[in-house]
Amino acid sequence: xxxxxxxxxxxxxxxxxxxxxxxxxxxxxxxxxxxxxxxxxxxxxxxxxxxxxxxxxxxxxxxxxxxxxxxxxxxxxxxxxxxxxxxxxxxxxxxxxxxxxxxxxxxxxxxxxxxxxxxxxxxxxxxxxxxxxxxxxxxxxxxxxxxxxxxxxxxxxxxxxxxxxxxxxxxxxxxxxxxxxxxxxxxxxxxxxxxxxxxxxxxxxxxxxxxxxxxxxxxxxxxxxxxxxxxxxxxxxxxxxxxxxxxxxxxxxxxxxxxxxxxxxxxxxxxxxxxxxxxxxxxxxxxxxxxxxxxxxxxxxxxxxxxxxxxxxxxxxxxxxxxxxxxxxxxxxxxxxxxxxxxxxxxxxxxxxxxxxxxxxxxxxxxxxxxxxxxxxxxxxxxxxxxxxxxxxxxxxxxxxxxxxxxxxxxxxxxxxxxxxxxxxxxxxxxxxxxxxxxxxxxxxxxxxxxxxxxxxxxxxxxxxxxxxxxxxxxxxxxxxxxxxxxxxxxxxxxxxxxxxxxxxxxxxxxxxxxxxxxxxxxxxxxxxxxxxxxxxxxxxxxxxxxxxxxxxxxxxxxxxxxxxxxxxxxxxxxxxxxxxxxxxxxxxxxxxxxxxxxxxxxxxxxxxxxxxxxxxxxxxxxxxxxxxxxxxxxxxxxxxxxxxxxxxxxxxxxxxxxxxxxxxxxxxxxxxxxxxxxxxxxxxxxxxxxxxxxxxxxxxxxxxxxxxxxxxxxxxxxxxxxxxxxxxxxxxxxxxxxxxxxxxxxxxxxxxxxxxxx
Numbered sequence: 001x002x003x004x005x006x007x008x009x010x011x012x013x014x015x016x017x018x019x020x021x022x023x024x025x026x027x028x029x030x031x032x033x034x035x036x037x038x039x040x041x042x043x044x045x046x047x048x049x050x051x052x053x054x055x056x057x058x059x060x061x062x063x064x065x066x067x068x069x070x071x072x073x074x075x076x077x078x079x080x081x082x083x084x085x086x087x088x089x090x091x092x093x094x095x096x097x098x099x100x101x102x103x104x105x106x107x108x109x110x111x112x113x114x115x116x117x118x119x120x121x122x123x124x125x126x127x128x129x130x131x132x133x134x135x136x137x138x139x140x141x142x143x144x145x146x147x148x149x150x151x152x153x154x155x156x157x158x159x160x161x162x163x164x165x166x167x168x169x170x171x172x173x174x175x176x177x178x179x180x181x182x183x184x185x186x187x188x189x190x191x192x193x194x195x196x197x198x199x200x201x202x203x204x205x206x207x208x209x210x211x212x213x214x215x216x217x218x219x220x221x222x223x224x225x226x227x228x229x230x231x232x233x234x235x236x237x238x239x240x241x242x243x244x245x246x247x248x249x250x251x252x253x254x255x256x257x258x259x260x261x262x263x264x265x266x267x268x269x270x271x272x273x274x275x276x277x278x279x280x281x282x283x284x285x286x287x288x289x290x291x292x293x294x295x296x297x298x299x300x301x302x303x304x305x306x307x308x309x310x311x312x313x314x315x316x317x318x319x320x321x322x323x324x325x326x327x328x329x330x331x332x333x334x335x336x337x338x339x340x341x342x343x344x345x346x347x348x349x350x351x352x353x354x355x356x357x358x359x360x361x362x363x364x365x366x367x368x369x370x371x372x373x374x375x376x377x378x379x380x381x382x383x384x385x386x387x388x389x390x391x392x393x394x395x396x397x398x399x400x401x402x403x404x405x406x407x408x409x410x411x412x413x414x415x416x417x418x419x420x421x422x423x424x425x426x427x428x429x430x431x432x433x434x435x436x437x438x439x440x441x442x443x444x445x446x447x448x449x450x451x452x453x454x455x456x457x458x459x460x461x462x463x464x465x466x467x468x469x470x471x472x473x474x475x476x477x478x479x480x481x482x483x484x485x486x487x488x489x490x491x492x493x494x495x496x497x498x499x500x501x502x503x504x505x506x507x508x509x510x511x512x513x514x515x516x517x518x519x520x521x522x523x524x525x526x527x528x529x530x531x532x533x534x535x536x537x538x539x540x541x542x543x544x545x546x547x548x549x550x551x552x553x554x555x556x557x558x559x560x561x562x563x564x565x566x567x568x569x570x571x572x573x574x575x576x577x578x579x580x581x582x583x584x585x586x587x588x589x590x591x592x593x594x595x596x597x598x599x600x601x602x603x604x605x606x607x608x609x610x611x612x613x614x615x616x617x618x619x620x621x622x623x624x625x626x627x628x629x630x631x632x633x634x635x636x637x638x639x640x641x642x643x644x645x646x647x648x649x650x651x652x653x654x655x656x657x658x659x660x661x662x663x664x665x666x667x668x669x670x671x672x673x674x675x676x677x678x679x680x681x682x683x684x685x686x687x688x689x690x691x692x693x694x695x696x697x698x699x700x701x702x703x704x705x706x707x708x709x710x711x712x713x714x715x716x717x718x719x720x721x722x723x724x725x726x727x728x729x730x731x732x733x734x735x736x737x738x739x740x741x742x743x744x745x746x747x748x749x750x751x752x753x754x755x756x757x758x759x
Contacts, residue, residue, distance in 0.1 A: 014306050017068040017297045020083065020318055024061075024345070027324050028338050031331050039333040045270035051335055052116060053093060053266050054326045056123075057086035058345060060108030061323055062352040063127050068301050070353075075360040076131045078145035079301030082108035084294040085231050086322050087263025088196060089113040090273045091289070095194055095227075098187045100481060101154045102168040103147045104196040104231055106293075114152050121151070124348075128355035134362040141374065141515030142365045150517040153187065155481065158513055161201050163505050165210035165228070166471050168195030169286070170478020172226035173217065176284065178482060180460040183432050186483050192280050193478075196229040199246050200236025206470060206501070211256055213471040214286035218255035223284035227276065228256075230288065231263065233295040238308060250288050257283075263291040264322040267329055294320045374516035376553040376679075377579045380617065387567075387574035387615030395428035396612065399456050412606035416449050416592035418562025421609050422569040423450065423487070427457050429612075430485050430573065435462045437472055437489030446491060447527065447592050469495050473502035473524070480507075480520045485576060493528025493586070494542035504551045508582045512553065519580025523572045529558075529700060530735055530745045531590035531649045540589070541735040543745070546705035548584060549678050555618065556678035558586040560651035563607035564622065564675060570615040586677070588648040597652055598659065605652060619681035623688075624655060624671040626662055641667030642755055643692035645685065645711050647674045650698040650746070657751035665755065680710045686718025694758045695725040698751055703732045726754045 013019050040047045064081035071079050082088075089109035095101075097117035103110060108127070115123035129137040130145050139148035139156055148156030157164045172193040178185045185191070201207055210228075217224040232246045251258045257279060261272035273289065280287040296318050298305045305314060330336040336344070365371050400406050400421075407413075407421035427433050435453060441464045444451030454462040465472050469490055476486040490496045507520040530541035548556050555575055559565035565585070572583040597604035642661065644654045651673045658669035672688055674680065689695060695715065699708035708727045715721065728751050731744040 012306070012311060014304055015068075016305060016314065016318070017065055020296050020321060021065055023318060023321065024323055024327065025342065028327055028331070028341050028345070031328070031338055033328070033332055035334045036332055037334050039329065040267070040335070043267060043271070044274055045267050047333065047335060049093065049270065050266055050329065050333075053089045053113065054330055056089040056092075056109045056112035057323055057326055058348045059112040059123060059352070060086050060089075062349045063108050063124070063131070064297065065349065066352040066356050067131055068297070070356050071301050075356060077133045078131055080105050080299065081297055082106040083297045084233055084322065085109065085263070087266065087269055087291060087293055088229065088231060090261070090263070090266065090270055091194065091196070091227075091229055091277070091291070094270075094274050094277045095192070096188075097152045099153065099192050099194055100171050100187065101194040102157055102164040102196070103154060104198060105147070105157070106198070106231065107147045107196060110196070111147050111149070111154065114149075114154065118151055124351050125355045125359070128352065128359040129362065132356065132359035132362070133364055134359050135365050135370065136362045139515070140513050143371065143515065144513050146513055148514055150514070155518050156510070156514045158509070162197055162204035162207035163501055165195055165197065165207050166213070166474020166502060167477035167481070167506060168193045169210045169214050169224060169226050169471075170475040171481045172224045172286070172478065173222075173475060174478040174482040174484060175225060176223040177434070177460070177479065178484070181432070181434070183482075183484060190281060192225040192227055192277075194227045194229065196231055198236060199230055199232040199234065199241045200239065202230050202246060202249070209468055209470045210474065211253070213466060213468060213474075215253060215255040216466050218285050224286045225280050225284045226286050227280045228286065228288045229291055231291050231293045233293045235295055237299045237303070246290055250290065253288070255286070257285055257287045258290065259287065260290045261292070263293045264320060265325050294322070296321055374514070375512045376581070377511070377516060378575070378618065379579060382578045383571065383574045384615065384617060386578050387570040388613045389429070390612040392429045396425060399424045399428040407609035408611045410609065412603070412608050413562060414593055414595050414606055415559070415562045415565055415587075416447055418607065418609055419449050419565045419569070419587065420451060420453075422566035423453060424456060425566070425612055426487070426569060426573055427453065427461065430577070432483065433461065433485040433487060434479055435487045435489065436465050436475065438465060438467055438491050440464060440489050445489065447589065449527075449587070449592065450489070469499035470502055473499050473507065476522045476524070477502070477507050477520050480522050481518075485573065486522045488522065488524050490524060490526045492540055492542060493526050493544065494539040496526055497544070497547060500547055503554065503582060508551050508553045511580060516580070520582055521576035521580045522582055523569070523576055524582070524584045525587060526584060527587050527589045529586070529588045529590065529648050530730070530741065531588075531700075533590070537737045537741075538734040541741060543701050543730055543735070544705060545586070545677065545701045545707055548586070549707065549710070553582065554678055555581055555583040556586055557584070557675060558588070558648045558677050559675060560588065560591060560648055560673055561605060561607050563610050564616070564673075567610050567614055567616045568675065570612070571618060574615070575618065586648070590649055591652070594652070598656060616675070619676050619679070619684065621675055621681065621684060622673040624658075624673070626658070626668050626670070639691050639693055640670040642669045642694045642696060642758070643688055644669065644671045644696045644698055644751070645674060645688070646671065646698035647677060647707065649700050653746070653748050654698050654751055657748045657755070660748075660752050661755045664752070665759065667755075674707070674711070677707055680707070680714060682714035682718070685711055685714040686720065689715045689718060689720040689723065692720075692723060694755075695723050696751065696754055696758070697725070697727045698746060699727060699729045700745060702730045706730065724758045726758060728754045
């Protein structure tokens with residue numbers, strides 16, 4: 001009868017990093033195998049390949065070990081490690097440094113290997129600066145521990161729980177799209193996009209969106225050269241992946257080509273990875289590489305696995321450490337002796353600790369201005385010059401079908417027409433501009449706002465996508481990565497919420513987390529807000545603006561009339577081109593076709609098209625004085641009896657209410673269309689409040705989540721909180737159908753009643 005052997009006390013150590021470190025040293029010290037010099041001969045993985053890959057693995061491992069030691073000394077601020085995933089170095093070696101890479105956070109060995117692609121780069125020091133949150137970190141400038149590098153085309157990701165897959169696919173599609181529109185790529189034309197993630201993340205809705213869109217694209221025989229690398233370690237933090245789930249789930253998928261590679265064995269896995277890379281580069285088809293890995297040392301430094309996993313299970317996992325297999329190959333092939341390998345192991349450890357100690361002495365971000373510097377760059381003079389640049393006269397004439405058909409020569413038109421004209425103008429100005437979304441091409445959009453663009457600029461630049469807002473915004477990021485100007489359309493504001501994280505967590509954060517080295521310039525058009533005369537209910541009358549206002553660095557404009565929309569589109573496009581900004585035009589659906597203001601047939605909400613050299617400055621509002629359509633109130637203007645701050649649908653409502661208030665109360669009323677909702681022009685708002693005796697804020701957003709809170713805060717912080725003030729705002733509810741919709745949204749009568757309450 002066999003007797004269970006006692007587990008050595010050292011193996012019960014809570015600090016599994018120490019155990020794994022000691023396991024490696026003891027394995028090498030105790031090695032007594034035979035040397036076979038032919039072990040690395042004849043295969044695709046040469047002795048040089050293996051030697052350098054093993055070196056990258058060792059660098060990655062010692063960065064992990066260093067982080068665990070120095071975190072408790074507050075010299076390192078990140079301990080999610082790559083231990084067990086070091087096989088991803090093979091993917092780096094077999095691809096190019098010009099293949100854009102979107103990496104899983106366990107990519108230390110990938111990065112160490114890719115650093116070899118360019119001379120003079122130091123993966124250890126660069127990584128140490130990032131671990132230490134140093135302001136000299138070349139990836140993020142100390143804002144986050146990210147794997148990223150501008151010269152190596154590694155676009156920084158933060159906590160990549162699948163949210164990076166859509167933009168990786170978008171980048172692959174963009175690489176191919178460039179050829180169709182004559183755009184010069186910043187990478188070679190046969191580049192591929194690389195995207196790595198964990199087995200647990202492969203189940204995420206955002207990941208499934210990307211896989212589906214990749215297959216949808218390939219099904220139509222459209223090239224999409226993306227290499228999805230699923231690093232399967234069998235566990236997500238503490239939730240185990242069912243045995244063989246990844247293979248069962250992905251091996252048989254149509255139009256997503258499946259390859260397997262053993263990431264625990266460099267010799268066995270190298271040729272397998274090479275086949276996958278060759279396949280995606282040569283066929284231009286989306287490819288799924290299932291890379292076998294393991295996870296040792298826990299999810300992060302704070303994950304004490306021994307508290308929730310048995311010691312036997314931990315020891316079994318640690319026995320699969322890929323560095324043990326690599327050490328065996330190095331020793332068996334004669335590439336190393338035990339003494340030389342241990343010496344190299346300790347030398348790399350010393351390098352990592354020395355780099356970390358040096359990084360700890362380097363400056364960190366110590367002011368708010370320094371932290372925020374790359375978040376929202378804005379160069380007003382350059383943006384204004386770009387917005388007003390009108391050197392595309394010949395292309396304009398061609399786009400509009402003749403000199404006599406130029407929109408500025410036409411009679412006043414409504415909002416939808418002027419947005420359409422402005423889009424034609426932008427496409428004539430920017431040959432790299434692309435417009436895409438649901439129904440935008442032949443149909444011209446649900447509300448015909450994009451009518452004629454497909455005919456004028458063809459399918460390479462104006463095209464329909466699958467019904468998936470997440471992928472629409474992922475495509476936009478991919479096109480932006482490749483130097484194009486994407487203009488995605490989200491059909492309704494309610495649909496944006498399905499995909500909000502593609503802007504909040506990905507597009508708008510990239511400048512911040514890359515220290516402004518990478519940008520996602522784009523102009524997103526979103527139809528939204530309420531007042532569709534009872535049609536459509538909540539999903540077509542969504543007034544939830546707070547989701548947009550809460551995204552750092554985003555610019556949101558909201559026009560109420562056609563001329564403003566055209567000039568704002570030029571400014572938003574210029575902000576994207578010049579400063580790399582992510583911008584949004586929130587278009588009030590109910591005003592698309594509105595022609596009249598006070599009474600049927602008056603045509604006072606029609607506007608002329610502004611010539612292409614006219615644009616608005618960011619934050620510039622429109623002021624309506626009593627008795628005038630629109631006029632600036634000079635700084636010396638006398639105080640006004642009532643100032644109404646509003647936007648979107650609230651503008652024509654407020655103007656109609658102002659006429660009644662003037663007639664019934666004898667007040668002089670000034671109505672201010674903010675036009676720009678993010679960021680709010682707080683100094684302007686405070687200055688206008690200073691010339692008011694009373695204030696109304698008309699906000700069609702909901703009571704607890706609109707724009708009005710920001711306006712009132714600007715007024716109070718500007719020193720004018722003592723003024724009589726009221727909000728006219730939507731109710732905290734979803735919008736119902738039919739006439740009931742007008743019970744939850746503010747109307748003209750509500751504005752008049754609020755003014756009367758201020759007497």
